[in-house]
Amino acid sequence: MEKIVLPEIENFHQLDVYLQNGGYEAAKSAFKQTTDQIIDTVKKSGLRGRGGAAFSAGLKWSFMPKNNDKPKYLCVNGDESEPGSFKDRQILERNPHQLIEGTIIACYAIGAKSAYIYVRGEYHKWIKLLQKALDDAYEKGFVGEKMKETFATDFMCNIYVHKGAGAYICGEESALMNSIEGQRGYPRIKPPFPAQNGLWGNPTTINNVETITNIPPIIKKGWEWFSAIGEPKHPGTILFGVSGHVNNPGVFELPSGTLLTDIIYKYAGGVIGDKKIKCVIPGGSSMPPLRGDQLEGVKMDAESLKAVGSAIGTGGVMVMDEDTDLVRVLARIAKFYYHESCGQCTPCREGTGWMLKILNRIVRGEGTKKDIDLLVTIAKNIEGNTVCALGDAAAWPVKFMIERFRVEFEAIVKDEVSLEPKNKVHSMRKTANPIAPVQV
Amino acid sequence: MEFKFSEENLQKIEQILKKYPTKQAAVMPVLYIAQEQNGWISKEVMIETASVLEMNEEDVFGVATFYTMYHKKEMGKNHIQVCTNVSCMLRGGYQIYDAVKEKLGLDNGEVSTDKKFSLEEVECMGSCGTAPMIAVNEDYFENLDKEKALQILDSLN
Numbered sequence: 001m002e003k004i005v006l007p008e009i010e011n012f013h014q015l016d017v018y019l020q021n022g023g024y025e026a027a028k029s030a031f032k033q034t035t036d037q038i039i040d041t042v043k044k045s046g047l048r049g050r051g052g053a054a055f056s057a058g059l060k061w062s063f064m065p066k067n068n069d070k071p072k073y074l075c076v077n078g079d080e081s082e083p084g085s086f087k088d089r090q091i092l093e094r095n096p097h098q099l100i101e102g103t104i105i106a107c108y109a110i111g112a113k114s115a116y117i118y119v120r121g122e123y124h125k126w127i128k129l130l131q132k133a134l135d136d137a138y139e140k141g142f143v144g145e146k147m148k149e150t151f152a153t154d155f156m157c158n159i160y161v162h163k164g165a166g167a168y169i170c171g172e173e174s175a176l177m178n179s180i181e182g183q184r185g186y187p188r189i190k191p192p193f194p195a196q197n198g199l200w201g202n203p204t205t206i207n208n209v210e211t212i213t214n215i216p217p218i219i220k221k222g223w224e225w226f227s228a229i230g231e232p233k234h235p236g237t238i239l240f241g242v243s244g245h246v247n248n249p250g251v252f253e254l255p256s257g258t259l260l261t262d263i264i265y266k267y268a269g270g271v272i273g274d275k276k277i278k279c280v281i282p283g284g285s286s287m288p289p290l291r292g293d294q295l296e297g298v299k300m301d302a303e304s305l306k307a308v309g310s311a312i313g314t315g316g317v318m319v320m321d322e323d324t325d326l327v328r329v330l331a332r333i334a335k336f337y338y339h340e341s342c343g344q345c346t347p348c349r350e351g352t353g354w355m356l357k358i359l360n361r362i363v364r365g366e367g368t369k370k371d372i373d374l375l376v377t378i379a380k381n382i383e384g385n386t387v388c389a390l391g392d393a394a395a396w397p398v399k400f401m402i403e404r405f406r407v408e409f410e411a412i413v414k415d416e417v418s419l420e421p422k423n424k425v426h427s428m429r430k431t432a433n434p435i436a437p438v439q440v
Numbered sequence: 441m442e443f444k445f446s447e448e449n450l451q452k453i454e455q456i457l458k459k460y461p462t463k464q465a466a467v468m469p470v471l472y473i474a475q476e477q478n479g480w481i482s483k484e485v486m487i488e489t490a491s492v493l494e495m496n497e498e499d500v501f502g503v504a505t506f507y508t509m510y511h512k513k514e515m516g517k518n519h520i521q522v523c524t525n526v527s528c529m530l531r532g533g534y535q536i537y538d539a540v541k542e543k544l545g546l547d548n549g550e551v552s553t554d555k556k557f558s559l560e561e562v563e564c565m566g567s568c569g570t571a572p573m574i575a576v577n578e579d580y581f582e583n584l585d586k587e588k589a590l591q592i593l594d595s596l597n
Contacts, residue, residue: 071461083525083564121509122565124578160459165468165507168563182464183499184506200461243527243568250569285526285564316568318527332529336563342506 003253004229004237005213006094013129015136018097024142026216030105031153038109038219045223046235047215050087051077051171051208052284052313054234054302057215063195064110064203073199074107074115075180078209079164079171081120082284083336084316087239088209090251092119092126095213096133100159102215104143107157110205114158116180117209121165131161168340172388173206175342186344187388210239230256234301238312242268244319245275256301260290263300264319275321279405283313285333286393288400292322309400326408330401331359337394345386351378352394359398367413376402443484445492449473453492463493467503471510480511516551516558518596520544521575522589524561527568536572536589537561543590557596 011017018024030038043058064072076099080088091099103115119127137143137159141150148156162180164170170179174188177199198204214236218226227235234256240263241251248269260282264270271277277292282300288310290298298304302312320329338352355378361367379395386392402409445453456469470493474485481504490497504510511519522537541547544557551558567573570582574589581592 080566081564084527084568085564086566086568089566120566121507122562122575125580158459163469163472164509165472166509167507179468180460180465181462182460182467182493182495182503184502241569243571244530249571281526318530318568320530324530329526329529332524332526336525339563 004217005210005239006090006253013094013096015097023097024101026219027101027104028151030108030219031151035109041223042218045218045226047218048234049208050210054312057207057211060205061110064205068203070202072110072112073202073204074110074112075176075204075206076103076115076117076209076212077171077176077206078117078119079176081168081171082314082316084243084281084284084318085314086241087251089123089126091209091213092130096130098216099209099213100134100137102212103159104157105215105219106212108155112157116160116162118162118164118176121163127161127163134159169342169390177204186342189387231301233303238315240315240317242317245272245321246319247272257299260295260298260300263317271321277319278322278324279320279326281318282310284316286396287311287313288396289404291404326401326405327412328363330397331363333397334359341390347382347385348391348394351382354378355398362413365412369413369415371413372402372409441484443478443488446477449477464495467493467500471504475510480514517556519558519577521560521562523565523573525564528572531571532585533572535586536584539586539590543593
C-alpha cells in the first residue's frame with residue numbers, strides 16, 4: 001500500500017532526499033494554475049480535515065473572501081494534545097518538507113502571505129526538526145522572498161513556527177489564533193468564523209498538520225487518484241495511532257475505512273497476552289468509547305464510525321483489555337478535561353470539576369447509584385452549552401462510558417444514598433440534592 | 441530580584457518581533473526566552489516583558505499564568521514530568537509516577553530543597569505509542585518501566 005503522508009524512504013526528512021523524490025514539484029505545478037483550480041482540485045479530491053472534525057478542506061479554503069484587501073493568514077495546527085493522539089509528531093520528524101510544501105500551496109490557494117505552524121510546546125525536539133527543515137527551505141529559496149524566482153511567480157509567503165506552552169485548548173482553532181496573537185488561549189464565539197474574522201481580525205484558514213501534508217501529492221497526482229483511495233466519502237489514508245494494551249503500538253498509515261479489528265490485530269499485533277478487549281476509544285480520548293462486542297466490522301472513517309455511535313476524531317485508537325478498570329480510566333479522562341478547561345464557560349469550568357469529584361468518589365468506593373445518574377445529568381448539561389467543543393469533549397466520554405459500561409459502575413457503588421450530611425455546617429445539602437430524572 | 445534581558449536576548453527578541461504584525465504576539469516566545477535566562481517567570485520578569493513589548497503588565501500576567509509550561513516558581517535543575525494520562529496509565533504510568541514520587545520524596549509540583557529536582561504529573565505528551573514515558577526538562581524518555589525510570593533519575597546530576 002502506498003504511503004502518502006509518511007513515505008517509507010530513508011532520510012526523507014532531509015531536503016536533498018526530499019528533492020530527489022520529486023519534492024517541491026507539486027508547488028511548482030501549483031503556481032502554474034489559478035488559485036480557483038487548486039481549490040477545486042482539493043475540493044474534488046474529497047480531502048477532509050484530519051484534526052477531528054473531518055470537514056472538507058477544499059470547502060474550507062473556498063470560504064476565504066476573494067476581493068478583500070485585508071491580509072490573509074494560514075494557521076497549521078500541530079498542537080496535538082488529545083490523549084491517544086501522536087501522529088503529527090511523526091510528520092514533523094519524518095516528513096517536514098511535505099508539510100512545508102503543503103503550507104506553501106495552501107497559502108497560494110487562499111492568498112495568505114504569512115503562515116503560522118503552531119506546534120505544542122512539549123515538542124521541543126520536533127520544533128527544532130521542523131525549524132531546521134524550514135531554514136533549509138528558506139535557504140534554497142522555496143519559501144520567502146526568493147520563492148518568486150524559484151517558482152517564477154509573483155507570489156511569496158513566509159512561514160513561521162509558533163511554539164505553544166502546554167494548553168490543550170489551543171488546539172481549538174479560535175483559541176489557537178488567540179494564542180498566536182499573544183493572549184490567553186480562550187476560544188472565540190462563532191460566528192464570525194475565521195474565514196471572515198480570524199487572526200488580528202483578518203481572513204484566516206486553520207488546517208491540521210496531517211491535512212496540509214496531504215496537499216502536495218493531491219496536486220501532483222490529481223484528485224481522481226486521491227479520491228479513489230479508501231472510503232469514497234472520506235478518501236485518502238489516515239494516520240492511526242494505536243496505544244494501550246497492544247503488542248505493537250505505534251502510528252500506521254492506512255487507507256480510510258480499514259477495519260478497526262484489522263488495525264488492532266493485524267497492524268498493532270493484537271492484545272497483550274491474547275486477552276479479550278473490553279473497550280476501544282477509536283479517535284482520541286474525547287470520542288465515545290466502543291465496547292469490545294461492538295468492534296466487529298467497524299470501518300475507520302468518519303461516516304462509518306458515526307454510524308456505530310462514535311467518531312473518527314484524530315484517529316488515536318486506545319485499546320483496553322478485559323482487566324481494565326474503566327471507572328478509573330474515566331476518572332483519569334475527567335481529570336484531564338478538568339485540568340484543560342480554559343475556564344471561560346461556566347458549564348465546562350464547573351461541570352468538569354464536579355464530574356471529576358464524583359468519579360473520584362466512586363473510585364474510592366464511596367459512590368452511590370444516584371451518582372451515576374448525576375454524572376450523566378452533568379454531562380448532558382455541559383454538552384452544547386459552551387463556546388467551544390471542549391465541553392462536548394469532556395461530556396462525551398462520561399455520557400457514553402456510562403451508557404455502554406453501566407454495569408462496571410454499578411458494581412462498585414453502594415445502593416442507597418445517605419442524605420445525612422457529613423459536615424453538619426453545610427446543612428444545605430439536605431435540601432439541595434441535585435438529582436433529576438435521567439433517561440439513559 | 442531585578443530582571444533585565446541580556447543584550448543577546450534583546451537581539452533575539454528583535455528577530456522574533458519580525459514574525460508578527462503586533463508586539464503582543466511575541467509575548468509567548470519572549471516569555472520562553474525570559475524563562476531560559478531566569479529559570480522561571482517571576483513578577484519582575486513579567487513586568488520587564490511587558491515593558492519590552494509595550495504591553496499591559498496584567499496581560500503578560502494573564503498569559504504567563506494561563507500556560508502551564510511557564511514556571512511561576514523556581515523549578516529544579518531537572519524538572520521531571522511523568523505522564524499518567526490514559527495511554528500511559530494503561531501501560532504502567534502510575535507505577536512509574538509513584539516510584540518517582542517515592543524516590544525523590546516529592547509530590548506533584550514540589551521542588552527538592554537542594555533545587556536539583558522538581559516533579560510534575562503532566563497530561564498527555566504525545567508519547568502514547570511509546571508509553572509510558574517521562575520527560576526531563578526538554579527530553580523525552582519513552583518505552584519505560586519502573587526500573588528504567590529510576591535508572592534515568594540515577595543518571596541525572
